[in-house]
Amino acid sequence: xxxxxxxxxxxxxxxxxxxxxxxxxxxxxxxxxxxxxxxxxxxxxxxxxxxxxxxxxxxxxxxxxxxxxxxxxxxxxxxxxxxxxxxxxxx
Numbered sequence: 001x002x003x004x005x006x007x008x009x010x011x012x013x014x015x016x017x018x019x020x021x022x023x024x025x026x027x028x029x030x031x032x033x034x035x036x037x038x039x040x041x042x043x044x045x046x047x048x049x050x051x052x053x054x055x056x057x058x059x060x061x062x063x064x065x066x067x068x069x070x071x072x073x074x075x076x077x078x079x080x081x082x083x084x085x086x087x088x089x090x091x
Contacts, residue, residue, distance in 0.1 A: 030071065033070040036064070037071070
């Protein structure tokens with residue numbers, strides 16, 4: 001019976017460590033995603049006042065699309081981590 005209790009504590013500890021690790025990746029993903037969006041916005045205004053020609057258009061689209069791809073799972077996982085932490089506090 002003590003073995004079940006100690007394994008439950010270890011499982012809780014492992015879940016908290018995994019949640020902390022996911023939270024770190026979420027923060028990194030958000031930083032990268034929002035930074036790519038910032039680069040895309042800056043490039044858009046630079047290209048807006050000049051011509052929309054050249055390789056900067058490709059860089060703009062690449063930053064915008066890759067920012068979306070990185071940011072979407074980061075935002076969803078951040079809500080999941082927050083919900084799990086909130087549920088742990090209520091229990």
